[in-house]
Amino acid sequence: MAESGGRPRRAGLGAPQLTLAGSAAGAVVLAVLAAGGFDPLEKPETDIAPLAAGETVDLGPFELTVDRLRVVDELPGISEGDDDTRVLALVATVEATGTATEYGALLSGSVALDGVPGVTADGDGSEPVPADAVHVMADGTRLDAVQPGLEYEVALVWEQDARADVPAEARLVLVGRTLRESSIDHTQEWLDPLPVAAGDLEVTAPPPSEDES
Structure with missing residues (x-):
């Protein structure tokens, strides 16, 4: 993947590794999350740190700094929704913590919205919903790999049913x-997904269009 959208932060790291870390485990984890495979209540509330805009959280494979949550109106290359859906986007900064390239899908599976009307995945809608995709803010391209030594400003996106109201937060x-070591093939993998931080963020809606004013 081209390094579009990433900004070098550290020198002397050498060329990024071509092998994506956690590929098999990452696919399994994403399947589990998409099917509602974790529940924030499985981890004691006292162990889940409060989350607010501007805070940086260590997720293991990534460090993520949350910026803002908004309804998408002008992000190049990202769907703006249609009559049936709208797009919610979390703008954040992310960096891989290790020396291997990580899948963008592992990142999208690490960030979820909980209890937002009209945002659902497979299941009964009672579980947190991981982001549908990750895009680079600079040009809207899909972020398929997070390379070490680069900091990315990204938009993690969810589709919301347009019949639901835009949430205030x-x-x-x-x-x-x-x-840790995988019990399947004894390689080092990012495993054991558990919620580490949660909080309510304000949702910024786009200004009304001239037709609506």
Whole structure:
């Protein structure tokens, strides 16, 4: 993947590794999350740190700094929704913590909205919903890999049913993982997804169009 949208932060790291870390485990984790495979109540509330805009959280494979949550109106390359859906986007800064390239899908599976009307995944809608995708803010391209030594400003996006109201605020859940040996193939993988931080963020709606004013 091209390094579009990333800004070098550290020198002397050498060329990024071509092998994506946690590929098999990442796919399994994402499948579990998409099916509602974790519940914030599985971890005691006292162990889940409060979350607010501007805070940086260590998720294991990534460090994520939450900026703002908004309804998408002008982000190049990202769907702006249609008559049936609108797009909610979390703007954040992310950096891989290790020396290997990580999947963008692992990042999207680490950030979820909880209890937002009209935002649902497979299941009964009672579980937090991971982001649909991650895009680079600079040009709207999809972020498929997070390379070490680069800091990315990204938009993590969810589709919301347009019949639901735009929420004044939304609960964001960040999921952390532990690097340990896999019992399947004995390689080091990012495993054991658990919520590490959660909080309510204000949702910024776009200004009304001239037709609506």
